[in-house]
Amino acid sequence: MKRFIAPMVVGATLASSAMANNDALMAEIEALKAQMAELKEAQSKINIEALKTQLSEVKAKTGGDNIKWGVDFRTAYDYVNYKINGAKDETNGIWTNKLILNMAAQPVDNLVFKGALGVYKAFGSNSAPAMNGYQNMDWYATQTPSGDANVRLREAYFLYFGQMGEVPYSVSFGRRPSTDGFMTNLREDNDKPASPIGHNINMEFDGASFKFDFDKISGISGLYFKICLGRGNSNADAKYPTFTGYPVMGNVVPSMTQTPYVQSNWDSANMDLAGLIVQAYDDGQYKVMLNYFQAWNVMGANFAFDGTGSYYVNMTDVGDMTGGAISLQVNGIGDEISDFLDDTIFFVSYAFSKTDPKGTHNVVNPMYGVPATGFIVPATEMLGSPDKEYGDSIYVGVNFPCVMVEDARWGLEYNHGSKYWRSFTYGEDTLVGSKLATRGSAYEAYYNLPLVGKYLTAQLRYTYIDYDYTGSDMFFGSTGTPMDVDTTPGAVKSASNIRAYFRYRY
Numbered sequence: 001m002k003r004f005i006a007p008m009v010v011g012a013t014l015a016s017s018a019m020a021n022n023d024a025l026m027a028e029i030e031a032l033k034a035q036m037a038e039l040k041e042a043q044s045k046i047n048i049e050a051l052k053t054q055l056s057e058v059k060a061k062t063g064g065d066n067i068k069w070g071v072d073f074r075t076a077y078d079y080v081n082y083k084i085n086g087a088k089d090e091t092n093g094i095w096t097n098k099l100i101l102n103m104a105a106q107p108v109d110n111l112v113f114k115g116a117l118g119v120y121k122a123f124g125s126n127s128a129p130a131m132n133g134y135q136n137m138d139w140y141a142t143q144t145p146s147g148d149a150n151v152r153l154r155e156a157y158f159l160y161f162g163q164m165g166e167v168p169y170s171v172s173f174g175r176r177p178s179t180d181g182f183m184t185n186l187r188e189d190n191d192k193p194a195s196p197i198g199h200n201i202n203m204e205f206d207g208a209s210f211k212f213d214f215d216k217i218s219g220i221s222g223l224y225f226k227i228c229l230g231r232g233n234s235n236a237d238a239k240y241p242t243f244t245g246y247p248v249m250g251n252v253v254p255s256m257t258q259t260p261y262v263q264s265n266w267d268s269a270n271m272d273l274a275g276l277i278v279q280a281y282d283d284g285q286y287k288v289m290l291n292y293f294q295a296w297n298v299m300g301a302n303f304a305f306d307g308t309g310s311y312y313v314n315m316t317d318v319g320d321m322t323g324g325a326i327s328l329q330v331n332g333i334g335d336e337i338s339d340f341l342d343d344t345i346f347f348v349s350y351a352f353s354k355t356d357p358k359g360t361h362n363v364v365n366p367m368y369g370v371p372a373t374g375f376i377v378p379a380t381e382m383l384g385s386p387d388k389e390y391g392d393s394i395y396v397g398v399n400f401p402c403v404m405v406e407d408a409r410w411g412l413e414y415n416h417g418s419k420y421w422r423s424f425t426y427g428e429d430t431l432v433g434s435k436l437a438t439r440g441s442a443y444e445a446y447y448n449l450p451l452v453g454k455y456l457t458a459q460l461r462y463t464y465i466d467y468d469y470t471g472s473d474m475f476f477g478s479t480g481t482p483m484d485v486d487t488t489p490g491a492v493k494s495a496s497n498i499r500a501y502f503r504y505r506y
Contacts, residue, residue: 005258059118063230070102074500078431083494085485094431095123100154110161114177127325138502139203139232141425143179154179154204168213175206176230179427182289183347184401184436187412188429189448189459189503195226196277197325199415199436200351200397203427204387205230205273213426222282232269237264247381269297269317285380292324295424300382300477318477319358319382321422325351327395344400352392353422355476357382382472384419384481391421395436397499405449413444419482426473430463432495433473439482440468456504 004144055060075097082090103115120141126147136146142154157174176193184198185191195209197204208229239260275293282288300318327349333341358381383389397413417423417439428434435442446461465472469482485491 002097004116012334029305038256040403040488047211068104070104070112070506072100072102072503072505073116074501074503076499079498080432082432082492085491085493086489094145097121097123097242098137098145098429100142101464102136102153112159112161113157114159115156115175116142116154117151119149119151120145121149122147126490137426139205140427141204143429145205145431160461164212165218170211171209172211173208175204177205177227178205180429182395183329183349184428186345186347186397187444187446187461189409189457195228197289197327197349198421198423198428199327199350199393200314200323200325200353201275201291202291202425202434202436203232205232207231207273213390213410222279222287226277226279228275228277228293230273231270232273232295233268233297234393235264235268235270236261237487244424267391268299268315271295271297271299271317273467274413285330287329287331289327290325293322297321298476300475301479303393315475316477317358320356321353321476322356323353325349340401340403344398345397347396349395350392351395352390353420354383354391355385355389355420355422357386357388371373373454375469382480383475383476386482389420391418391439392422392440393417393421393436402447407450409448411444411446411448416441417472422480430497431466431499432463432465435463435465437473438465438467439470440485441466451502456502459499459501459503461497461499463499467492467494 027398071235075095078096080252084090093269097119098121099119101117103113103117105113122145124147130164134153135144143153153175155175155178159172160172162169169410177195179202180188180190180194181196181198182193182200184202185193191378198348209226209228211224211226213224215221237259237428250343273295275291278290280288297317298319298321299315301315327347329345329347331345333344333346335449336342393415395413395415399409399411402408402410415436415438417437419439421437421439423435423437425432425436428436442463442465443460444463446459449458449460451454451458467485470485470488471482474480483503485493
């Protein structure tokens with residue numbers, strides 16, 4: 001009997017417990033239903049549009065309206081070598097750090113700001129700024145290593161986008177993105193080129209651009225026209241009084257002027273440039289670019305003589321210049337011939353320049369800041385000739401994948417310039433001087449290696465320049481006179497630059 005009663009008691013206890021648990025569970029479910037109903041009612045009262053507005057305001061305050069920063073930092077070792085006619089070779093090894101801080105902001109869809117600050121510094125200090133007054137010239141200040149750690153303005157401009165009927169356009173003013181342009185971006189391991197054709201324009205300047213896209217209305221893939229305006233030198237006096245004078249019995253009698261920002265006493269002028277850039281075609285594989293420019297009052301460092309054998313070097317306006325280029329780049333050779341050719345880039349470019357010298361004129365004596373009687377610049381003042389001289393250059397290159405290392409790239413380039421070839425490539429980052437300014441032949445090979453994806457990369461590059469004439473990469477006056485390097489004592493016959501670097505980008 002006891003055996004029968006015990007199981008009954010256990011069963012009753014379990015049943016009672018289950019019923020109690022079930023009641024508790026049902027109570028919890030009902031409570032959850034009530035909470036869900038309350039949440040549903042509260043949600044129905046939320047103003048979704050107001051919430052979106054609030055989120056947009058938060059986004060603007062925390063990121064959308066703020067400047068976005070990017071870092072591009074490179075540590076490089078360059079070994080430079082020059083072979084001098086009639087003298088021993090000159091060589092040096094130099095370590096440099098190059099830092100570019102990129103900026104971007106877009107408060108609304110049709111307005112963008114972009115900028116870049118640059119520091120390009122040699123390890124330690126050097127004597128270049130003290131020995132060379134042109135070391136930190138505005139045309140290439142952030143593209144030339146110096147002995148200081150000053151932060152300089154590399155780029156700063158805004159872009160406004162609009163629509164004229166069926167033609168989209170953009171307007172831009174400021175310090176231009178005008179270094180490492182089309183084709184030359186490959187040797188610099190930059191995915192996107194800057195605005196100009198790098199073959200004949202690669203330097204820093206301030207100005208404006210007006211771009212009009214005609215691809216949709218013309219049916220020509222990628223067609224656009226861009227008008228570019230720039231100023232390379234502004235002729236203006238300083239803000240505060242300056243002293244000038246004139247020689248009297250061997251002494252200088254000073255006089256003080258206080259006329260800020262009017263035309264200065266120096267024999268220089270506003271150096272201006274106007275150009276047209278045309279992207280004639282771009283379908284993703286084939287890209288054709290053209291440019292044509294006119295430059296007024298280009299500067300030259302001329303030798304001024306006093307008739308007794310004495311002379312000084314004077315920076316002055318020597319004349320005008322025109323130039324242009326036509327360039328083709330092929331991104332992928334053929335049509336699925338092989339993976340290697342599909343990933344190979346080839347380009348070829350032709351460029352020309354033509355001088356228009358002013359001829360003989362009186363100059364300003366830099367010792368006194370007034371016209372110097374008896375001091376004249378010879379008539380052969382623009383690239384050593386009183387005539388309009390024509391020069392040209394050819395530039396070809398190939399960039400292809402490395403089959404042994406994923407995402408690594410090789411590159412080979414060649415360019416040749418004639419006797420009177422003159423480019424505006426002062427901002428090219430090659431320590432022995434711009435290879436694209438060469439009056440002669442230049443050869444280059446490079447290897448780009450990713451170490452940590454696209455964030456940390458390395459490059460090994462070799463540049464060799466074989467000069468035919470002097471004056472490559474000089475200014476536009478007498479110092480740019482082309483002379484045969486084989487017969488001119490002290491002339492640089494060849495130059496080479498070996499570079500190895502590590503580069504961090506994020």
